[in-house]
Amino acid sequence: xxxxxxxxxxxxxxxxxxxxxxxxxxxxxDFEVFLKMLTAQMQYQDPLNPIDSTxxxxxxxxxxxxEQAVQTNDLLRALSSELGVxxxxxxxxxxxxxxxxxxxxxxxxxxxxxFPQTNxxxxxxxxxxxxxxxxxxxxxxxxxxxxxxxxxxxxxxxSPAPTGSYSFTAIGRTNGQVITxxxxxxxxxxxxxxxxxxxxxxxxxxxxxVAYDAVTAIREPRAG
Numbered sequence: 001x002x003x004x005x006x007x008x009x010x011x012x013x014x015x016x017x018x019x020x021x022x023x024x025x026x027x028x029x030d031f032e033v034f035l036k037m038l039t040a041q042m043q044y045q046d047p048l049n050p051i052d053s054t055x056x057x058x059x060x061x062x063x064x065x066x067e068q069a070v071q072t073n074d075l076l077r078a079l080s081s082e083l084g085v086x087x088x089x090x091x092x093x094x095x096x097x098x099x100x101x102x103x104x105x106x107x108x109x110x111x112x113x114x115f116p117q118t119n120x121x122x123x124x125x126x127x128x129x130x131x132x133x134x135x136x137x138x139x140x141x142x143x144x145x146x147x148x149x150x151x152x153x154x155x156x157x158x159s160p161a162p163t164g165s166y167s168f169t170a171i172g173r174t175n176g177q178v179i180t181x182x183x184x185x186x187x188x189x190x191x192x193x194x195x196x197x198x199x200x201x202x203x204x205x206x207x208x209x210v211a212y213d214a215v216t217a218i219r220e221p222r223a224g
Contacts, residue, residue: 091193091200091212099190099202099210100217102183104132104165106206112151114168115185118144122172122179127151132165142170165206189221 105112118125122144129138129151137155151168155161168184192203193212200212 088193088195088200091202094190094202094218095193096221097190098187098219098221099204099215100185100187100219101210101214102185103210103214104167104206104208105186105188106164106204106208107153107161107166108163109153109160111153112166112168112186114140114149114151115147115187116142116149116168116170117182117185118142118146118170118172120172120180121174123174125170125172127184128169128171129161130167130169131161137161137166165208185216187217187219 100115114127116125116127125142125144125146127140127142127149128136129140130136138151138161139156140149140151142149151166153161168186169181170184171178172180188204188206188208190202190204194201194203196209201209202212202215203209
């Protein structure tokens, strides 16, 4: 089994691409309005108390500075967009591999490998299994320090759980009091990578989505 543990090398996050020509068109329009206002200011100024020519130069310099700042921002956004596309290309190599993350699991009747974090000072541990409706269907006792355990797909009473989405939470207790609980990580195969809302997203089996930076490990898929 070939596993790459956290930290996972990640590509640059994608940024939304600017609308082509939008900022430049706005600047051009604003500059025309500015010139009209400046011309009107010169035309209707008090001839007995004319405006100092340096004031006009200051206004022109200020507008020019704003124009340059807007264009610089557009260039930076374009550069970030290019980096984001490059990052998506790197994520394409993850398709077909299994990634580990916390979140619901698509259960198809086969046992599910769970990876709880049980290294804190809790005296006892158990994993709570809940279905898509949020109903608890099973509790699995776990020894402190355990880093992998399997849910065989059985509910309370030993009946097989139906296929569907399930979530897992590791609960640690000391003196009967809950001192920690956290989602349990599982592996799932990547079926697609995409950009949504300017973020790189992995689509896993069962159509579950996870942000690329929520992944803690990558491995080659296990047989079966």
